[in-house]
Amino acid sequence: MGRHTDSDTLHFLEDEAVSGSAKELVWRLLVVDDEPDVHRATTFALAGVRILGRALQFLHAYSASEATQILNTERDVAVVLLDVVMEREDAGLALVKTIRQDLHLNELRIILRTGQPGYAPEIETIHDFDINDYKTKSELTRTKLYATVTAALRAYEQIRKLDELAFYDRLSCLPNRNKFIDLSEERLKSQSAADDVIAILDIDDFSEINDALGHQQGDRLLQSVADRLKAELGSEVILARIGSDTFGLMGGQSVVNPLRVLAMFREPFQVQDDSMVVTATMGLTKLLSEGVSGRDALKDANIALKRAKKSRRGSFVMFSSEMGSDIRERVRLLQSLRSAVESERLFIVYQPQINLNSGKVVGMEALIRWRNEDGTFVPPDRFIPLAEASGMIVAIGDWVLRMSCHELVRLQALGLTDLRMSVNVSQIQFRHPEFLEKLNAALLDTGIRPSCLELEITESVAMEDADFMLETLNLVRELGISIAIDDFGTGYSSLSQLRQLPIDRLKIDRAFVSELQKDMCGGHIASMVIELGRNLNLTVIAEGIEEEAQAQALRDLGCHEGQGYLYAKPMTPPLLKDWLVSRGSIS
Structure with a gap:
């Protein structure tokens, strides 16, 4: 190696300078070179130097493998001064790849040095592996070494600060x-x-x-x-x-x-x-x-x-793994629901509501169904809660409301002029800020008489946030629409709250109807709901009637209306029309 006459040139001397006190904050530099003279010259050139307010502490490795071991165990190494050619011609560049790809030391700054300029790295390598600088050893005078290390340490400090902002919580000083x-x-x-x-x-x-x-x-x-x-x-x-x-x-x-x-x-x-x-x-x-x-x-x-x-x-x-399966199934079902909405695999069926005394058809309840591409059905109690949780219920509910209103127009045109259409409304829909606006738009767009539309809300929804419910239900009633409390008897209604609500109809849950003939408490609840309806001057309708004995028991108790498989299953519009013709309800 040739000597320079510049007094600033690094001379390979025997003395190795000792870094500053280990107790203070220091910058840790790793010198990696297979020539001991380079180690001595580097530490001598930077002995006693303070950079950005800190002294320097040197670590030494004489091969790429030794450097890898040090970097695996030592923390907070800021800069590596790395010889390109050591035990192999590519040893230095191979170590660079190890530092970045295997050890993931992305903050660490790398300064490549070589005594053989012919082994300079490609520009792509410098860029891809974030090499801070490349110098021939003959270039690195004391001043230039100082400047090069200072620039590397400044970059390291800036990266650390950015890392703290990106990866640490400033309030608790914990990782984010x-x-x-x-x-x-x-x-x-x-x-x-x-x-x-x-x-x-x-x-x-x-x-x-x-x-x-x-x-x-x-x-x-x-x-x-x-x-x-x-x-x-x-x-x-x-x-x-x-x-x-x-x-x-x-x-x-x-x-x-x-x-x-x-x-x-x-x-x-x-x-x-x-x-x-x-x-x-x-x-x-x-x-x-x-x-x-x-x-x-x-x-x-x-x-x-x-x-x-x-x-x-x-x-x-x-x-547990079962929880993971449940979540994956919910995600799969939600994706399928989105697809079903887009491909129009959701449809509406209508179940007739009957006057229990006269047998006359007085209303229809609109019920949503989901049929898969293979013809199988997804139960409403599986997909409706999912639609509510995802917010999709707002768009789906608006579609059901409009489709039901259009079907009511068709049925009334067939001669059922006073027919009522009942549409279920979820809590999410009911609380949506545009609910009343959409409700009014459906009335105007379809031209139905508001008195022929009934909204069903569950007992739990009706009893929640009494002030909001009272205000909103009154606004619904001002439009001329009637209101029914669905699944009545399954919640915890306050009688005083119920008296205040502007409702028209109580609907007895099917569970209580099924227990009418079994001497169970459900039968007593059905009786109490009917008595409550009578005292509040409300119409009472029972759902889930499957046997004539149940219908007779409800008539004896004073129940006004009913629906269930005894009369008809929920039907698509064409089947519903055929059923109405068979009963003589329409010609």
Whole structure:
């Protein structure tokens, strides 16, 4: 190697400078070169130097394999000064690939050095593997080495700051959701996760705490919870804040034990001058077999958490494979439902409603059905809750309302001029801000008499949020539409609330009708509903009538109307027309 006359040139001397005190913050530099003189020259050139307020600490490797071992065990190495040609011609570039692809050290800055310019890396390699700089050893005078290392350290610091913003929660100083997934996946790939669980911890009623005490106090509570979890769980547990009031945990089953973790919430949290008692709910999974990703495991824990919040608030639920099957089936069914809506495989059938004394057809109930491409049917009690949960029920319900109104126009044109059409309305529909507007539009567009349309809402919907229901139902009645309470007797109605609601009809649930002849309490409930209807001057209709004895018992009790298989199954419009002709209801 030729010498330069420039006094700034690096000279390969025997003395190796010692870095600054190990107790202070330092920049850690790894020198990788198979020539010991290069190591000595580098440390001598930068001895005593402080860059961006910190001293330098040097680590040394004399081969790519030795460097790999060091980077596997040493943390916070900021810069690698790497010889391109060592034990093999491609040893340096192979190590670059190991650093980026295998060790995933993406923050680490790499400065390539070579004494053989013919082995310079391709531009694509510099770009693809994020190489900070490339110099020949003859170029690296003391000043130029200082400038090159400074630029690399500045880039490293900026990347770390960006990493903190992207992967760490500023409030709790814990990793965020994305970082938790990365850390959990690293741990799953190692052999140390065999006994691990992944858990999500949710602080109960946190939104109410925020509303009552303000967001600042809520933030202080979160900090206090994070501090206690960190202190109690220790460094072996991966702890992260993965949502506004949720924490992710990964560690051994003995440490991330739900009973142990939830016990940490027995003592009040000191939040400034307040002592706050809060509870938490957990969902966990220990199904961390080979091939399970951190992201999938977190989803499983979240499924368990949702189950816990529904039925075991303040406690925990452990994920099972059956839960995963249930969720996958729901997702599959939801996708199929979207497809069914788009391909018009949903259709409406109509079940006649009969005056029990005269036998006259007085109404129809519109019921939605779903037929698969193979001809099989999906039961309404499976797909309607799914439509409600996904919000699809709003569009589906609007379609049912309009189709039912059009069918009523056709039936009235056949001579059933006073026929009533009953349409079920879900809670989601009823609370939609455009519900009344769409209801009025359906009346105007189809031209039906409002008095011939009846909306059915369930007892539980009718009793929820009394002020809102009273206001909305009154607005519905102002349009001239009648209102029925469906499945009456299955909920917990308040008689005083029921008296206030502007309703026209009570509908006895089929379960109570089926028990009329069995000397069971259901028969007594049917009797009480009919008596209540009489006292409130409401029409009473019973559903699910299958036997003449049931119909006779209902007539004897004073029930006005009924529907069920005794009279007719729900039918498509063509079959309904044939049925009406066979009864002589229309010519």
